[in-house]
Amino acid sequence: AAGVIQSPRHLIKEKRETATLKCYPIPRHDTxxxxxxxxxxxxxxxISFYEKMQSDKGSIPDRFSAQQFxxxxxxxNMSSLELGDSALYFCASSxxxxxxxxxxxxxxxxxx
Amino acid sequence: xxxxxxxxPDLILQEGxxxxxxxxxxxxxxxxxxxxxxPWGQLINLFYIPSGTKQNGRLSATTVAxxxxxxxxxxxSQTTDSGVYFCAVYHNNNxxxxxxxxxxxxxP
Numbered sequence: 001a002a003g004v005i006q007s008p009r010h011l012i013k014e015k016r017e018t019a020t021l022k023c024y025p026i027p028r029h030d031t032x033x034x035x036x037x038x039x040x041x042x043x044x045x046x047i048s049f050y051e052k053m054q055s056d057k058g059s060i061p062d063r064f065s066a067q068q069f070x071x072x073x074x075x076x077n078m079s080s081l082e083l084g085d086s087a088l089y090f091c092a093s094s095x096x097x098x099x100x101x102x103x104x105x106x107x108x109x110x111x112x
Numbered sequence: 113x114x115x116x117x118x119x120x121p122d123l124i125l126q127e128g129x130x131x132x133x134x135x136x137x138x139x140x141x142x143x144x145x146x147x148x149x150x151p152w153g154q155l156i157n158l159f160y161i162p163s164g165t166k167q168n169g170r171l172s173a174t175t176v177a178x179x180x181x182x183x184x185x186x187x188x189s190q191t192t193d194s195g196v197y198f199c200a201v202y203h204n205n206n207x208x209x210x211x212x213x214x215x216x217x218x219x220p
Contacts, residue, residue, distance in 0.1 A: 042211065055205075098142050
């Protein structure tokens with residue numbers, strides 16, 4: 001069965017640089033979620049999209065933005081990167097809001 | 113916001129032992145999921161269980177929504193069961209809240 005695809009899987013950036021993470025949801029899933037997981041922590045909800053519109057916002061910094069495109073893939077844009085942004089970033093998708101979420105393999109971002 | 117508490121925080125088992133992991137939540141929830149995060153960081157869906165009982169092989173889960181808790185049972189544990197087990201809940205919107213997890217180590 002198709003799963004959520006995330007790219008890149010690993011990313012190394014320097015402070016103050018920008019990064020773009022991509023997420024391709026499971027086919028026919030119209031809801032996409034982004035999470036950030038710091039070392040030794042649980043995943044923290046950042047933002048979600050339903051039918052290409054932002055639906056909920058969590059603890060997403062103002063330096064980050066995201067969108068969902070017409071083909072339902074989503075991108076998380078991160079600017080002015082800080083050391084504290086180093087984390088595992090997950091994308092998840094579901095076939096509707098508040099239904100079972102399926103997680104991608106994550107993108108490990110390291111900011112040096 | 114809703115609080116999600118998992119216990120125990122750490123658990124060490126000998127291979128073949130059984131265990132019960134608990135998730136308490138502070139308010140009514142629309143849905144609840146259990147995940148296993150393996151040592152490579154992958155989050156694997158175990159159960160989507162807003163209420164009732166489900167079983168999948170050696171694993172089973174029960175959610176008693178009226179009493180605000182869920183239990184995950186692991187029987188005949190194997191070394192590959194090691195990792196962190198998270199429960200996560202939806203409350204009023206798409207903001208799914210995770211507990212802090214139970215770190216399970218299964219020794220051969």
